[in-house]
Amino acid sequence: MEAIQYEEFGGPEVLRLREVDDPHAGPGQVRLRVVAAAVNPYDHKIRSGSLQGVFTTPLPQVPGVEAAGVVDEVGAGVTHLAVGDEAFGFTDTGGYAPYALATVVVRKPDGLSFEEAAALPTSAETAQRALGLLHLEAGETILVHGASGSVGSAAVQMALSRGARxxxxASAARHPALRALGVTPVAYGDGLVARVRAVAPDGVDAVLDTAGKGAIPDSIELRGGTAERIVTIADPDAARYGVVYTSKAERSVDQLAAHARLAAEGRLRIPVGEVLPLAQAPRAHADSEQGSVSGKIVLKL
Known part of the structure; x- marks a missing residue:
């Protein structure tokens, strides 16, 4: 099969179409005929080599941690999926390919497109993990930095479903979409503390930073000078401020199935901002790194 692969670390230009062996499902796995694969910051961080100090990535590598498609091979022990099922989840072998193996994978809801399904797993898992650390309860107020991004969007929908304010x-252009969800939008940048206090004079109970743009000092001020109940997924300076930084994924079939149910009910959707053919993976990575696209970038096969 012809997949996107890189044989060295570097910029988006190292991504090339290569002929690679077809994968086959082992115990506990299914093989997906991939229809759509999402592009994540995690993908280009690994491709650049910047995470080599954290864990070793063998080369050559097919990128892509989440995908949606049709099950065409089922390994021993798999009972919740069958050949022909439309499914989505986290890939074991890389989603930028016609076929990918997956262990944490569930049936795709009928009302969810393949592109929307491919965009869901990582953002939903990250948002749930971060909100779990914040112990958010109904009636509380949470401030989400980067609320219009893929993780931010998942987090605000989950927080609203818990009865939080x-x-x-977000940038001004993205405020209407946030209001449509039920979020009170504010512009980021200088003067943020005053703007948040204007709409939340009683303060905020928790803060989730998905943007990583130096928002921690303002977040601490808005929390009354404490770093408690502030979580970031994007700011490596978190420890210096005593703020919790979370990065280790906690993936399970049960959790993904719960997210699929929320999506089926219309209570959890990740915005898809750009859909490109597989061969344009270098452009997709460049666009993702520049942050020039509102919503998640998806490669379509």
Whole structure:
């Protein structure tokens, strides 16, 4: 099969179409005929080599941690999926390919497109993990930095479903979409503390930073000078401020199935901002790194 692969670390230009062996499902796995694969910051961080100090990535590598498609091979021990099922989840072998193996994978809801399904797993898992660390309860107010991004969007929808009030930072162009979800939008940048206090005079109970753009000092001020109940997924300076930084994924079939149910009910959708053919993976990575696209970038096969 012809897949996107890189044989060395570097910029988006190292991504090339290569002929690679077809994978086959082992115990506990299914093989997906991939229809759509999402592009994540995690993908280009690994491709650049910047995570080599954290864990070793063998080369050559097919990128892509989440995908959606049709099950065409089932390994021993798999009972919740069958050949022909439309499914989505986290890939074991890389989603930028016609076929990918997956262990944490569930049936795709009928009302969810393949592109929307491919965009869901990582954002939903990250948002749930971060909100779990914040112990958010109904009636509380949470500030979400980067509320219009893929993880931010998942987090605000989950927080709203828990009965919380959500204030979200985003550029002015993205405020209407946030209001449509039920979020109180504010512009980020200088003067953020005053703007948040204007809409939340009683303060905020928790803060989730999905943007990583130096928002921690303002977040601490808005929390009354404490780093408690502030979580970031994007700011490596978190420890210096005593703020919790979370990065280790906690993936399970049960959790993914719960997210699929929320999506089926219309309570959890990740915005898809750009759909490109597989061969344009270098452009997809460049666009993702520049942050020039509102919503998740998806490769379509």
């Amino acid at each position: 959500v204030i979200g930072t």
